[in-house]
Amino acid sequence: MTIKDIIINYSKKLENISDTPRLDVEILLEKALGGVDNLYIRLNLNKELTKDQEILFNDFIEDRLKGRPIAYIVENREFMGLDFYVKEGVLIPRPDTETLVEELIDICKSKENLHILDIGTGSGAITISLAKYLPTSMVKSLDISDIPLEVGKQNAITNGVSERIEFIKSDLFNSIENTDMKFDVIVSNPPYIPKCDIDTLHTQVKDYEPYNALEGGEDGLDFYRKITAQSKKYIKENGILAYEVGHDQAKDVAEIMVNNGYTNIYTKKDLQGIDRVVIGYKL
Structure with missing residues (x-):
């Protein structure tokens, strides 16, 4: 043929x-x-x-x-102009997430020696892209599961940024809670699909991608509440808290951030015109 x-x-x-x-x-x-x-x-x-x-x-x-996702079959996905190895057990990088990374790069491009914390390593897409395009930054990347940490380390080596990234097994902030670490930027693309919506997802998502990277509680906002509340201990004055959010969650996430003392909060639309990013500052 x-x-x-x-x-x-x-x-x-x-x-x-x-x-x-x-x-x-x-x-x-x-x-x-x-x-x-x-x-x-x-x-x-x-x-x-x-x-x-x-x-x-x-x-x-x-x-x-x-229904197996194409990225798992070919074990590769391009993100922010970089090549990422992916396999089952890590969330496949999506173009929507580039909006978050691009906004952070734009905000931080004139700043030197930033300390960045990424909560939820996945394939390492956010972690590695920020390290790559903010070349004086140091990044810590947290994940509760072993496979994302393994894949993230491999992708960091492939993309030449492994010396400026530390991958840490952690349930949110648990592994650093007894430290005095503080960060200029805390970023996360947390699980945000409401529990009742999981079964409505496409086969290639619900049957193949890791459940714990998708499900965000009854209303999809559990991780935003937890991360925002805990982040105040770890973020520097004038530090940035940045999230990717679901298609209808920007207003709710912004309210969570306001209620936890963040200010100058704004949203950023993705290429489809959806409010995909919420960013706030700790003053």
Whole structure:
């Protein structure tokens, strides 16, 4: 079967699974062909796959047809222009989160030697991007689970920032509560899906991505309440608390921050026009 035939046939089959069926097929082809780029695919539409390549592609496409996320299959996701290794057990980086990172970089780009705390390592996307694009910063990255810490460390090495990041196993602030650590920036993309909404999520999210990175309590706001209340002990004067929030949560999260003494609070919209980021200052 030629590359062109595969693209036509399997794009059709993936229409009920993916919003980007053709792109998914092309990405899986790139992987099956040994890591070629998309230009190679487009310039070789009449090329026949070898038997081994076809077997490999079929394994990939069967996984995708079951709903397994494309990022877990190819073990990679691009974020902020950087490559991240991902596997099951870590939340897949999403474009929405780039809004949070871009805003923090813009706010902090003229500041030197920042101490940053990221709560919820995941793949390390926020942690590593901030370390990369704020090159004098030092970052501590906390996560309750071992797999994100392992993956984050690997991605920090790959992206050349491991010397400025410390990964710590911690349930929120627990592992640093007996220290005198204080930070210029505390940032988090916490679990924020209301418990009752989990079953309504797409198969590729609810059946594959880690539950404890999704579920944020009955109203989705549990972690915002906990982090905001506890953060006051660890944030410097004029320090920044920054969150990614769910599509309808910005007002509620801003109110939580006000009630905990944060000021100059504002929101930032993502590319879809949704209030995706909430930022406040401790004065």
